[in-house]
Structures are given as C-alpha cells and as structure tokens.
Amino acid sequence: MQNITLPFTDDIIRSLKVGDPVALTGTMVTGRDSVHKWMIDTFIKKTRTPQGDDLEVLEAIKPLLKGSAIYHCGPVVSGLDTKEYLFVAAGPTTSIREEPYQGDVMRYFRIQGVVGKGGMGPKTLAACQEVPGVYLHAIGGAASLIAQTVTRVLEVFKYDFGVPEALWVIEVKDFPAVVTMDAHGNSLHVEIENKSRKVLEELLASA
C-alpha cells in the first residue's frame, strides 16, 4: 500500500503502475454526470453561457482540482438542514459515463487523479498519458467503509444540482483505491475485456 498525499506530483503519478494499491490523504472534489457536462458545456466547449455563480465556482474549484483528484461519487450526506455536513455513505459511481468528457476535463483543470469504479476508455487513457494522470479504482458499494475515510466536508458547490450531483470538497485520510489505468498507457480494464472476450467466444461456440 502506497500512501499518497494530495496534490500529486508528476513523479509520483509516473511511478504508479496498474495493480498498485494506494491510500490517499488530502483534499479532493466529487463530481459526476451533471458536473462533467456543466464543465464541458460552460467552460471547455462554451456552448452554454455562464450563468448564476458559474464563474465564481470555476475560480474556486480551479486551485482545488489542479494536481489533485476528482471523485466520481454521489454521497449520502447527513446534516443537510443545518449544513453540518457529514458523509454517511460515499462509494464510487460508475465512471464510464464520464468517458466523453473526462479527458478534456483533466486537461483543462490539470486533474491528475480520477477516482471511480468500473474503469474508463481510450480517451481518458490518452489523457492519463498526456497530463499525466492515473485512474484510481475504489471498491464499488463499499460506501459506509469509504465514508469513514472522509474526515471533513470543507465546502459544497452547485448544491442545486442535487445532493448526489453537487461538487463536494472533502478532506480524506487513507482513502483506499487501486491503480487500474496508469500514465504509461496500461489499463487493467482493456486486459480483462480482451481475455473475457476470448472466453466468451469459446463459450458461445461450445453451445
């Protein structure tokens, strides 16, 4: 298990290889479907004019994301009424839905860690080589356990996206994950898919 303090350094990123278990400590930001679409439409492709607090939020999250990690997570949060937020359950969501956006979002914000589950595709893998960055796989469904590594909620942006979709700025201690896509073009997911395709073909032929 390698302990990593956020933000990353390029050296640390390049030293990580597929299969390495890591424990993250520091500040990261949650962001999933609505956030990625909002980032792409409003700031990257600019097909939508910034509205409301968009520009203010952009300036606030830029330094938080630079060199750090975005976490694909829609948490269960208590203390919503009093704003004494506490993460009750906070496992990863399926990352592949962000595949159309993730690479460009990584480049724009210089995000070096993408944390989620299920892995991502060729566009994200290319961005991991370029930025450089890694994809860190957390255990899907292990929500109570992972929530215990979230020591503090520092801030929330875009609360109007809804609790699961908001940008939660969190402090984590020993957040567990495994590198499944590295900065050298390797992906565990490609490997497993190729192997399982061969087995499937044999199984289909055997009737």
Place this chain on the structure above:
Amino acid sequence: MQDLTNQILELVRLTSTDLPPDVEDSLRLALEQEEPGSAAYGALETIIKNVELSRKNSTPICQDTGTPIFYIKYPEGWSTRKLRQQIENAVAEATKRAYLRPNSVNSLTEKNTGNNLGDQHFPTVHFEEVEGDTLTIDLMLKGGGCENVGAQYSLPNSKLGAGRDLVGVRKVVLDAVYQAQGQGCAPGFLGVAIGGDRGSSNYASKEALFRTLEEHNPDSRLSELEAKITNDANQLGIGPMGFGGNTTVLDTKITHSHRLPASYFVTISYMCWAFRRRRMTLKDGKVRYS
C-alpha cells in the same frame, strides 16, 4: 385500515443497511474462491467489511440507494391508494434520516426532488391482490450502476448465433455478463425473463430476483440452465469489480412468460453484489421481517 408507515420505514432501513443473510453467505463463499493477496480477494474482503460496518452503524451499504422497488401482495379489502401514500411517507422519512439518498430527478428540469418522491413511477410500486389474509411487502433497492448494464435481446440474434430456445437464451445472457464487465459491481446476480413483451419481460426479470438463493427453480430445465449460466459466467474471468478472478456471477434466477408468436425476448436484470432485498409480512396484526 392499519397505518403501516413506521413499519415500512423500518423495512426501508433494514433493506438499505443490512444485507440479507443468503447474499452475505454467498459473498463469503466467493471469497474462498479467490486467491489470497489478489485484487479480487482484496475487493471481496473490503465488501464484507463494509457489509458488517453498515449493519453495525445502520448506514447505507451503498450510497446509491437506487430506485425503491416495491412488490406488494395484499389481501382483499386493502386500499392500494392508502398503501401507496404510506409508502411515500416512509420513503420521504427514510431520506430525511439518511437511509436513502435523494435519488428522484425530473428528467426535463434536472431538479432532484430531494425526498425520493416524484411521479407515479418513483418509487416504483407494483400491487397484486392475493387470497388469504397475509400482506406481503417486498422491497428491492436497485442502484443505477447495475440497472444500466441490464439488457434485453430479441431472438434470434444472428451475431451471437442465438436461436429461439434455451441454448440461445444461455448465449445472450453470457453476452450480457461480458458486456457488463465490472460496471455493474460484480460479482452480480442475474434475473432473467424469457418471453413476455418488452415491458412485462423487464418486470418479470426483476420479480425473479426476489426468490432467495436457496429457492431452486421448480422446473428442472430452468434450474439446470441457471446453474450452467452461473458456472459459465464465472469462466469469463471478469471477477469482483472487474479486477479479474473466479467469481463474476453469484447466482442466476430464470422465469418465463407467455409471448407472441412473433416475439422472443430475453431480458436480463443485473443486480450488483449489494443485493438489497427484504420482505415484510403482516398477519394477524403481527409484522415480521425477513
């Protein structure tokens, strides 16, 4: 009519935070199938630890508390309108208490209602009047990750060489498991419906998942196919979380419905390892949970 709001609230809490014993047992058996020190073994260890912790602290096993899907069998004389109202009250209260994540989003305005209520389909409630005097409320919390990898095939399927028979059914189900990879939080459970129309087939594939893991299919043709599919799927090597390994599917349940001569649908509902399903029964004024 008795007000069951509090009893249904307990059903929701139990379902979200305490995995059924048969499911937990199957995860422990899966751990024995994996090599100690492998990523698959580590994933299952974490999963089991999380299950224990969630039960102890009464916190959601998974943050995606999913679509609350209720199947209700009620004796004559009950008002389904009132039952639905009680379910909605219980679901909203469970959300307030953080047993459920606010999960109901208006598809046009993108607004999350904040309390897991929405239109007549959220939460999903199926009612069926039955003989006898027992009220049964089955609840499944089905997350989006596994729901997204569900599939429906129209047979024949020439790409997979799947004809309109059980041999063809096996082929398309294995393809669905391959397509899902680790995205649906493997190791998963498969609810498979053969026949019906596109809508009823989806409904039946979920209903099949309410059979406990010990309940074998009474039709030997289907129980054999269930075992074969589970066994074959585990040869794919996808493993827990898609990390590679020996356990990809923990169980398969198959059901069948009548179909049109022209249609032969096979629908697969993929359920993640966090297979949250619980039952509440009411008989002679006594409530039991299982």
